[in-house]
Amino acid sequence: MDYKQIASEILEAIGGKENVSAAAHCATRLRLVLKDESLVDEKKLEEIDAVKGTFSTAGQYQIIIGAGTVNNVHREFVQLTGIEEMSKDEVKAEGNKKMNPIQRFVKMLSDIFVPIIPAIVAGGLLMGIHNLLTSEDLFFDGQSIINVYPQIADLAAMVNTFANAAFVFLPVLIGFSAAKRFGGNAYLGAAMGMIMVHPDLLNGWGYGGAVVDGEIPVWNILGFEIEKIGYQGTVLPVLAAAFILAKVEQFFRRVVPSALDNLLTPLLTIFITGVLTFTVVGPLMRQSGHLVTDGLVFLYETAGFVGGGLFGLLYAPIVITGMHHSFIAVETQLLADIARTGGSFVFPVAAMSNVAQGAAALAVIVVTANAKMKSIASASGISALLGITEPAMFGVNLKLRYPFYAAIIGAGVSSAYVTLMKVLSIALGPAGLPGVIAIRPDSMMHFLIGLAIAFAVSFAMTIVLAKRAAKKEA
Template sequence: MNMAADNREIARQVVEAIGGRENIASFAHCATRLRIMVYDQKKIDQKKVEQIDKVKGAFFNSGQYQVIFGTGTVNQIFEAVESLGMESTSKEELKSQAKKSGNPFQRAIRTFGDVFVPIIPVLVATGLFMGLRGLLTQDTVLAWFGATPDDISANFLLFTQVLTDTAFAFLPALVAWSAFRVFGGSPVLGIVLGLMLVNPALPNAYSVANGSAEALMIFDFIPVVGYQGSVLPAFFIGLLGAKFERFLRKRIPDAIDLIVTPFLTLLVMITLGLFAIGPVFHSLEEVVLNATTFLLELPFGIAGLVIGFFNQIIVVTGVHHIFNFLEIQLLEKTGSNPFNAIVTSAMAAQGAACLAVGLKTRNKKLKALSLPSAFSALLGISEPAIFGVNLRYVRPFVIGLIGGGVGGFMASIFQLEATGMAITVIPGTLLYLNSQLPLYILCNVTAMAIAFVLTWMFGFNDKMLEEVHSEAN
């Protein structure tokens, strides 16, 4: 009862600090944050929000005011806000309202993220399967069981291949499904269109790439192949297909809608997909991949230094979902992901800077905020550390960027490559269950040590805390 009462009081304080219930258009929550659409951003008392108990940070992004509470806690606070008599909305409705805000680039990246984020769990699982297969087939590990690579049965390897290859072989179906869902079409049509793109009747994209098969030439100049592993063709087929389906539904009589709309949607979109959208955007995909590969292959660790330093700045801007597309492309085309180790160092450094603040401060509230936020960063969620602590005092954030740059530099020098994506720092070790693991740990420890030591020495003292409090008052 006391905890529930405390949560209701926190909810009441949050509502009051953002301008009262009359300033709230709608609200929802995700895994860590309460997401609120407000009518007037100027009515938000940022300092007051940040001083509320259990609040780990708050910021305005993607058209939403986002208050970080952390996993578990956010669900309780959300229910407490509802108990005040306020009506919540779904995340989809909230996103629909948020899409109207921000500049065109931010809106485009946000939409891109809405499409790719739902399929990331499958790709995470696939990456873990790859890592486990790599671990179980190592000579050293096999030797523990008195076996050699020759002792591994073909059936076992086939089973692991099913686990590791399926998601990428049918990636267009996942992308087209998600795009149809985001853009208001029937997801099942997206699935079928995506499956059509990888139909076995078409020349396999991998076989065409290695020269063992040839593309079909339509009208003697349009190359047609399967789109195994492709992303952009499926994305744009999903986008245009959903809009075309909605266009048809508004104009076709209800009596024949069930028959005509799916028929025309599939016919028109697969024709455009194979003969126009696919070839054009697959070529663009190759350009993006080549540019990314060129950047990552720059000598002297330049890529790691630059990406490691700027990654968390990009997180602050809210457009970091663009990296999902790049990582998916790298995994699909090369079977590895050099981005992961670099980004991991950047997150680990922010966590270490936050940890230094928590251990150095004598303020109980800041300590209670910093230590869980630092641990959250080490589990791969750096926003509580960034927005709740490091950005508030600036220096820890900048020092975290430096640590991330050094760790990313080392990751590039060592040429670390993950077997998957979307999990980082401590959980990310599962993507390096091979000879890379010691170097992966070294990069992260180095980034953390630099961020921790520099923050402890130069980045924070309790006088800064007093200055922030005086500004709030």
């Protein structure tokens, strides 16, 4: 490949070097911050053989080139533009300046929760394995696997312990990640999370029963009673605590003499944040979190399959805006409070949407004569079926439009079905075909049927709409 030629063609198509503010690359994409994205000539970009697709998100214009090629193109691109080489984080920071307040809020949630997803996914999938081992009627009539093979009962118990850890100590994970994001010391954030789930406190999941029994333990300090309640499985309280901690720490870093900084700042930060958390912030945020969770569950249960279908229809358009990152916080709360919620209804809908996008992209192979588009559609379609939709959505479906319309129809129909069947997930995971292990055992078959509906409807609708589009062009 002539990497310099490719870089030159890309530069010309995006409006010249005067339109480039920053550039970096990841494993497969050239990540740019442009001064004016309206100057981009999409048609010219599509005609460049090395370009597999484009999309804009979080203030960045991203050009999909592919592993092993993008780094070489980036090197030539930087030389042609004369800009400094930047890391992905620096380009992200530059892109953030272009976002509106809502986009920045969603980006903040994403920055906090994305790093902890692997721990939550691992715990959730282990929970799925535990359910496979202990659920009756799944493999044997009236019996579970451990009933038939009692010698692995302790294995199931061990898996359950491993599975619960990430959710029991969720405030520690969120405290670390959120404090870092808010500009505080991540380890102080983790310490605050540990305080909120300390064994000396009443377990957060037993709070409701303790209120009924009138047995809530308290600290009696100078005549003031402060409830000794833990925050296991909560999201909003620890987010608020981490924000306060970061701001308190920043204040003391400015005013405490440097000789005493390492001694007094952590002490005062933890003490003040802890007192505020247990007296004001924690109780208020706990109730707010329960209201949000109960409201979502109420909406899910009352709107029924109509609401589920509408959510599925809108899920892909929401992904385009980047707002779907805010669902991570919602799902985390639903899963952390699984005893009340039963699981998350967001994950199944996301899986339906992703598979629908993949099916529509794969259908393009059948209806297009463009060899380059066939190549992109095949690779990106398979990727979407496995839960990664950006290449299919931005590289194929939105470019041709009719596959995208077909996909959201398929997502709406299949989401209505899984909502009607009350399919819930017990974990975060790959929102696609492999996501079946994250689904409650009693819902797995309905989840698979939903995926089949998503694939079939989207694939068929793409072919139908393609024929209509061809007739219009003729």
